[in-house]
Amino acid sequence: MAAVRAGVSSRILGQSSALGARSMSSWWRSVEPAPKDPILGVTEAFLADPSPDKVNVGVGAYRDDNGKPVVLECVREAEQRIAGNLNMEYLPMGGSVKMVEETLKLAYGEDSKFIKDKRIAAVQALSGTGACRLFADFQKRFRPDSQIYIPVPTWANHHNIWRDAHVPQRTYHYYHPESKGLDFAALMDDVKNAPNGSFFLLHACAHNPTGVDPSEDQWREISYQIKVKGHFPFFDMAYQGFASGDPERDAKSIRIFLEDGHAIGIAQSYAKNMGLYGQRVGCLSVLCEDEKQAIAVKSQLQQLARPMYSNPPVHGALIVSTILGNPDLKSLWLKEVKVMADRIIGMRTALRENLEKLGSPLSWKHITEQIGMFCYSGMTPEQVDRLTKEYHIYMTRNGRISMAGVTTGNVGYLANAINEVTKSS
Amino acid sequence: MNTRASASSSSSPSDRRLSALARHLSSPSDAGSRGGGLSRSLASSSSLAGRESVFSHVTRAPEDPILGVTVAFNKDPSPVKLNLGVGAYRTEEGKPLVLNVVRQAEQQLINDRARVKEYLPIVGLAEFNKLSAKLIFGADSPAILENRVTTVQCLSGTGSLRVGGEFLARHYHQHTIYIPKPTWGNHLKVFTLAGLSVKYYRYYDPATRGLDFQGLLEDLGSAQLGAVVLLHACAHNPTGVDPTLQQWEQIRQLIRSRRLLPFFDSAYQGFASGSLDADAQSIRSFVADGGECLVAQSYAKNMGLYGERVGALSIVCRTADVASRVESQLKLVIRPMYSNPPIHGASIVAAILRDREMYNEWTIELKAMADRIISMRHQLFDALRARGTPGDWSHIIKQIGMFTFTGLNSQQVAFMTKEYHIYMTSDGRISMAGLSSKTVPHLADAIHAAVTRVV
Numbered sequence: 001m002a003a004v005r006a007g008v009s010s011r012i013l014g015q016s017s018a019l020g021a022r023s024m025s026s027w028w029r030s031v032e033p034a035p036k037d038p039i040l041g042v043t044e045a046f047l048a049d050p051s052p053d054k055v056n057v058g059v060g061a062y063r064d065d066n067g068k069p070v071v072l073e074c075v076r077e078a079e080q081r082i083a084g085n086l087n088m089e090y091l092p093m094g095g096s097v098k099m100v101e102e103t104l105k106l107a108y109g110e111d112s113k114f115i116k117d118k119r120i121a122a123v124q125a126l127s128g129t130g131a132c133r134l135f136a137d138f139q140k141r142f143r144p145d146s147q148i149y150i151p152v153p154t155w156a157n158h159h160n161i162w163r164d165a166h167v168p169q170r171t172y173h174y175y176h177p178e179s180k181g182l183d184f185a186a187l188m189d190d191v192k193n194a195p196n197g198s199f200f201l202l203h204a205c206a207h208n209p210t211g212v213d214p215s216e217d218q219w220r221e222i223s224y225q226i227k228v229k230g231h232f233p234f235f236d237m238a239y240q241g242f243a244s245g246d247p248e249r250d251a252k253s254i255r256i257f258l259e260d261g262h263a264i265g266i267a268q269s270y271a272k273n274m275g276l277y278g279q280r281v282g283c284l285s286v287l288c289e290d291e292k293q294a295i296a297v298k299s300q301l302q303q304l305a306r307p308m309y310s311n312p313p314v315h316g317a318l319i320v321s322t323i324l325g326n327p328d329l330k331s332l333w334l335k336e337v338k339v340m341a342d343r344i345i346g347m348r349t350a351l352r353e354n355l356e357k358l359g360s361p362l363s364w365k366h367i368t369e370q371i372g373m374f375c376y377s378g379m380t381p382e383q384v385d386r387l388t389k390e391y392h393i394y395m396t397r398n399g400r401i402s403m404a405g406v407t408t409g410n411v412g413y414l415a416n417a418i419n420e421v422t423k424s425s
Numbered sequence: 426m427n428t429r430a431s432a433s434s435s436s437s438p439s440d441r442r443l444s445a446l447a448r449h450l451s452s453p454s455d456a457g458s459r460g461g462g463l464s465r466s467l468a469s470s471s472s473l474a475g476r477e478s479v480f481s482h483v484t485r486a487p488e489d490p491i492l493g494v495t496v497a498f499n500k501d502p503s504p505v506k507l508n509l510g511v512g513a514y515r516t517e518e519g520k521p522l523v524l525n526v527v528r529q530a531e532q533q534l535i536n537d538r539a540r541v542k543e544y545l546p547i548v549g550l551a552e553f554n555k556l557s558a559k560l561i562f563g564a565d566s567p568a569i570l571e572n573r574v575t576t577v578q579c580l581s582g583t584g585s586l587r588v589g590g591e592f593l594a595r596h597y598h599q600h601t602i603y604i605p606k607p608t609w610g611n612h613l614k615v616f617t618l619a620g621l622s623v624k625y626y627r628y629y630d631p632a633t634r635g636l637d638f639q640g641l642l643e644d645l646g647s648a649q650l651g652a653v654v655l656l657h658a659c660a661h662n663p664t665g666v667d668p669t670l671q672q673w674e675q676i677r678q679l680i681r682s683r684r685l686l687p688f689f690d691s692a693y694q695g696f697a698s699g700s701l702d703a704d705a706q707s708i709r710s711f712v713a714d715g716g717e718c719l720v721a722q723s724y725a726k727n728m729g730l731y732g733e734r735v736g737a738l739s740i741v742c743r744t745a746d747v748a749s750r751v752e753s754q755l756k757l758v759i760r761p762m763y764s765n766p767p768i769h770g771a772s773i774v775a776a777i778l779r780d781r782e783m784y785n786e787w788t789i790e791l792k793a794m795a796d797r798i799i800s801m802r803h804q805l806f807d808a809l810r811a812r813g814t815p816g817d818w819s820h821i822i823k824q825i826g827m828f829t830f831t832g833l834n835s836q837q838v839a840f841m842t843k844e845y846h847i848y849m850t851s852d853g854r855i856s857m858a859g860l861s862s863k864t865v866p867h868l869a870d871a872i873h874a875a876v877t878r879v880v
Contacts, residue, residue: 034753037760040547061543069541076538083535084528087521088732089513090725093489126580126763133762142483160761197479232479263478277544278768289478299486306489307614308587308762309580314732315769 038156039396046394054392055414057405060208060373061277062242062340065407070340072275074332078322088314093302095124095283096317102324103283106240106247107254107266114258114287121297122285123305124312127277128238129157131267131284135234136165137304138286138297139199148234149190149200151175153398155208158201158236170194175210180366180378182212191225200226204237204266205250206372209400213243213371219253223260233257234265241273243372245341247334263287270320272373273337279316340404344373347406351375354415362422375401383421391417490610491850498848506846507864509855512662512827513731514794517861522794524729526787530776534769545765547756549578549737553771556778557737561691561705561722568712572745575752577738577759578766582692582723583611585738589688589719590619591758592740592751593653597686602653603645605629607852609662612655612690621653629664634820634832636666642679651684658689658720659704660697660826663854667697667825673707677714687711687718695727697826699795701788717741724774726827727791733770794858798827801860805829808869814876827858837875845871 036044042058056067064070094100100122104115114120125131139146148162151174162169172194173186191200202222207213214222226233235254241247257264269282284301288294305311323329352367367375379387379399387393393414395401406414488496494510516522534540548554554576558569568574579585594600602621604612605628616623626648627640645654656676661667668676680687689708695701711718717740724735738755742748759765777783806821821829833841833853841847847868849855860868 032754033750034757036753037547037756059544069543071541075542079535083531087523088527088730089521090511090731093492126767129760129764130762142480146479157760157764160757164758164761271544276542278542278765280763280765280767286480289481293478293481293483296483296485297480300483303486303614304618306583306611307618308584309734310583310611311732311734313580313734313767313770316767 042394042396045388049392049394051392053413055394055405055410057393057395057401057403057414060272060402060404062272062275062373062404063407065343065409067405067407067409070275072333072336074323074329074336075275075319077332078319078329082318082322086318091124091311091314091317093123093305093311094298095312096314096321098321098325099281099317100124100283102321103268104285106324107237107251107268107285108258109251109255112258118291119288119294120285121288121294121301122283123298123301124317125267125282125284125305126309126312127271127280127282128236128267128269129161129282130280130312131269131282132158132161132236133165134284134301134304134308135265135267135286136162136167138301140165140167141304142300143199146197146199146232149194149198149231151187151201151203151207153209154201154203155236167199170198172200174207175212175376177378180212180376181369182214182218184214184218188221188225191222191229191231194229194231196230197232198229199232199234202233202235202253204235204240204253206239206243206374208238208372209374209396209398210376211370211372211374212376214253216252216256219256220260223257223262226257227260227262232265233262234267236267238267238269239272239372240268241334241337242341242344245338245345247273247337258287263289270316273340274320274323274333276316276319279319280313281316281320344403347403347408347411348375350408350411351403351406351415354412355419358415358419360419360423362425373402373404375403377401377418379418379422380425383425386421387417390421393417494848494850497842501846501848503846505867507848507859507868509847509849509857509859509868512726512856512858514726514729514827514858515861517797517863519859519861519864522729524787524790526777526783526790527729527773529783530773533776534772540772542768545578545768545771547577547759547765548752549766550768550771550775552779553578553735553775554737556775557722558739560701560778561694561708561720561739562712562741563702563705563709566709566712568741573742573748575740575742575748575755577752577755578771579721579736579738579759580734580763580766581725581736582690582721583615583736584734584766585721585723585736586612586615586688586690587619588755588758588762589721589738589740590616590621592755593686593688593719594620595758596751596754597653599649599651599653599686601649602655602688603648603685604655605641605657605661607663608655608657609690616655624648624652626654628661629666629830631832634666634817634830635823636668636672638668638672642675645676645679645685646683648683648685651686653686653688654680655688655690656707658691658694658708660693660828662692662826663828663850663852664830665824665826665828666820666830668707670706673710677711680711681714681716687716689718689720691720692723693726693826694722695788695791696795696798699792699799701791712741715743717743724770728774728777728787730770730773733773734767735770735774798857801857801862801865802829804862804865805857805860805869808865809872812869812873814869814873816876827856829855829857831855831872833872833875837879840875840879841871844874847871 046056147168149170149172152171172190173183176183240250243250265286271277348368352364355364377399381397384397498508558576603624603626606625626644627637630637694704697704720739722737725731802822809818831853835851
C-alpha cells in the first residue's frame with residue numbers, strides 16, 4: 001500500500017513539475033527566523049537549565065512560597081460547580097454578559113452610576129492583551145489620525161499591539177532611573193506638550209515593568225492636565241487587587257479620572273488576580289456619553305472581534321462569573337488575592353533587608369517603594385547576564401525582577417547574587 | 426471652564442444622528458426615556474458637558490445576519506417555532522450536545538489537582554498541536570514524518586484563518602486570496618482585516634444546486650499566478666456542495682500548475698461523512714504531492730467545543746528548516762493579538778486524541794451526529810416527495826454536512842418565517858442539525874406552501 005502510494009505520489013509530483021516551471025523550492029525561502037520574545041524566552045532558557053540552584057524571576061506569573069504555581073481555591077470550587085452542568089455553546093460576540101457585568105463593577109465601582117446608566121460599552125476580551133488589541137484596532141478604525149502615547153518603559157508587548165493595529169506611537173517619560181521612581185515633572189511636560197486629543201496609555205496600578213506608581217496626588221494632577229488637553233486616557237489594569245491586596249484601592253487612579261469626568265477606556269485582566277493566566281479572560285470597556293452611544297460602540301467592538309476569533313472562550317468567563325456572582329466565592333477570592341499580594345510585599349521587605357544586611361553599598365529602598373509583581377532593580381543588562389551565567393538566576397535583561405518568583409527559600413541566594421554583581425558598580 | 430448651556434441647548438449633529446439611528450433601532454419603551462436620559466447624563470457629569478466624546482461619530486454596526494436569526498427566533502412565542510439558523514448541532518430533542526468523551530475529559534482535568542492554569546506557549550499546547558496535525562494529515566503523513574509541518578493552536582477556525590491570513594500578508598509575495606462564491610460570511614472580513622485583498626471564484630450553481638465546476642476551473646485558471654485560494658476541505662458552508670474526488674484531483678492539478686497557494690478551511694472533519702479520514706481526503710491529496718499549503722482546523726462542531734474556541738493552523742512547508750522559521754514568525758502575529766491561546770479546550774482535545782479508548786468513543790459519537798444529520802436529509806427529501814412538492818429536491822440528499830442550500834428565495838424564506846415560524850438565513854440556507862424527526866413534517870409543509878404560494 002505504501003509502495004502504491006509512493007508510486008502515485010511520484011507520478012503526481014512528476015506531473016506537477018512538468019506542469020509548473022517552478023523548482024522544488026519553498027514559498028517561504030525568504031522568511032527570516034523571528035527574534036525570540038524577550039520575556040517568554042527567559043522561561044524557555046530557565047527550563048533548559050539543569051542547575052539545582054536555578055531561580056526564575058522572569059515571567060510575571062505568581063508562585064507560592066515553594067515556588068509553585070497556584071490555582072486559587074475559589075477557582076477550583078468554581079470549576080467543580082460548573083463541570084457537567086453547562087453546555088459549550090458559542091458565547092455572543094461580546095462574550096459572557098454576566099462576566100462583563102461583574103468585571104465592570106470591579107473597575108468602575110459596585111454602585112457606579114455609569115453602570116446604572118448603561119453608558120459603558122464593554123466586551124469580554126482575550127485577557128489584557130486581547131483587550132488592548134481590540135481597543136487599538138477600534139482606535140485605528142474610528143480615530144485613524146490619532147496616535148498612542150506609551151510610557152517609558154512599559155510592557156514590551158504594548159508596542160507590538162499598537163504597531164500591529166497600525167496606530168502610530170509616541171512615548172512619554174515615566175521612569176526616573178536615578179531615583180528609581182517616577183519622573184513626574186517630565187511626565188507632566190509630555191502630557192502638556194502632546195497635541196490636544198492624544199491617546200495616553202496609563203497603567204492603572206502596579207506599573208509593569210517598574211513597579212513605580214504615581215501617588216494619589218500625582219494621579220490627580222495627571223488627571224487634571226489630561227483633561228485640560230482633552231486627551232483620551234486608556235487604562236491597562238492587569239493587577240487589580242494584586243498590588244495592594246485591595247481591589248478598591250488598586251482602582252483608585254481610575255476612580256479619580258471618573259470623578260474628574262473623563263471618558264476613559266479600560267483593559268482588565270484576570271490572568272494574575274484570579275490566576276487564570278492560560279484561560280485568557282479579560283474585558284475591554286469604553287465609557288460613552290450615553291446608552292445609545294455605548295450600544296453603538298459595543299457593536300463596533302464586536303465587529304472587530306468577529307474577524308479575529310468570532311467569540312471569546314467560555315470556560316474562563318464562567319469561572320469568573322461563578323466566583324464574582326457568589327458571595328461566598330467572592331469573599332474567598334478577596335482573601336486569596338490579599339494572601340498573594342501580602343506574600344509579595346513580604347518578599348520585597350525580605351529582599352531589601354537581605355541586601356542591606358550584606359552591606360551592599362547601593363540603596364535598595366526602591367524594592368519596597370515599588371509595588372506589584374515587579375521590581376525594577378536598576379541592574380544593567382551586563383549584570384543580569386552575570387546573574388544568569390554565574391548564578392543561574394533568570395530575569396529579563398532590563399533588570400526587572402518578578403517578585404512572585406522570590407521565596408523564603410531563595411531570597412537569601414538571590415540577595416547574595418545581586419550583591420555580588422552590583423557591589424563594585 | 427465647561428459650560429452646561431452649550432451642550433443641552435440645540436442638539437449637535439451627532440445627537441441628531443444618534444436620534445435618527447435610535448428611532449430605527451429602539452423598542453417603544455426606549456423612545457420615551459431617550460431624550461431625558463441624554464440630558465440627565467449630561468447634567469450629572471458636568472465636566473463632560475460641552476465636550477464631545479472622541480467616539481461620538483461611531484454608528485451602530487448592523488446585526489450579524491446569522492446571529493440575528495437566533496435573536497428573532499428567541500422572541501417568537503409560537504410553540505411550533507423552529508430554529509434552522511446557526512450551525513450548532515442539536516439532538517433529536519433539539520438540545521445542544523456535549524459529547525460524553527468531552528465530559529469525561531473535563532472531569533479528568535478537574536480531578537487532576539496537579540494541573541495548573543499557567544500560560545501556554547504562544548503556539549499553544551504542544552501535544553494538542555502534534556495530535557491535531559496527525560488528525561488532519563494522517564499519522565503517517567510524509568510531511569509530518571519529515572517535520573515539514575508547523576502547527577499552532579489558535580482560536581477555533583476563525584482564529585486559525587486570521588493568523589494564517591496575517592502571516593500571508595506579511596510574508597507571502599501575493600496578497601490576493603480567492604474565496605468561493607458563496608462562502609461563510611465571515612471569510613471576507615477575516616481576510617480583509619488580515620491585510621489581503623479578496624476575489625471570488627465561481628462555486629455554486631443555482632440552476633443545478635450543485636457545483637459550478639466549469640466556472641471554478643475557469644476562474645482559478647485565470648487567477649494571478651501564485652495567488653492564495655481558499656478551499657473548504659469538506660461540507661462547504663453554506664451550500665453543502667462538495668467536489669467529487671475526481672473533481673478534487675483536477676482542482677489540485679490546476680492549483681499546482683498555476684502555483685496557487687491552497688488555504689484549506691476544515692471545520693467539519695468527521696462531521697460530513699462520518700469518517701475522519703474520508704473528510705480529510707482533499708487535504709491529504711494536496712499534501713501527498715509534496716507541495717505546500719495552509720490548513721485551518723476547528724473542533725467547534727466535530728467535538729462540540731464551540732464556545733471553547735479550539736482550533737489549529739498548520740502550514741505545510743517544503744523543508745523542516747522553513748517550517749521552523751515560519752513558526753517563529755507566526756508567534757510574532759499571535760503575541761500582539763492575544764499573547765497565547767486558551768488552555769481549557771485544547772486540553773480536552775488532547776486528552777481525547779491521545780487516549781485510544783476515548784478516541785474510539787469520540788469517532789462513534791461523531792458518526793452518530795453525522796448519521797443523524799444524513800437521516801434528517803433523507804427524511805426531509807422523502808417528506809417533500811410524499812407531498813408532491815414541485816421541483817427537484819434531490820440536492821437535499823446530495824449536499825453534505827450541516828447545511829442545505831435549499832434554493833428558496835428570500836420572499837419564500839420570509840413567508841416561511843411569518844406563516845410557519847421557521848427561522849433560517851435569508852439566502853435559503855437551513856441547518857439540518859436543527860431538525861428532528863418530529864419537526865421534519867412541519868418544515869416540509871412550510872417548504873411546500875412557500876414553493877406553491879410564493880414565487
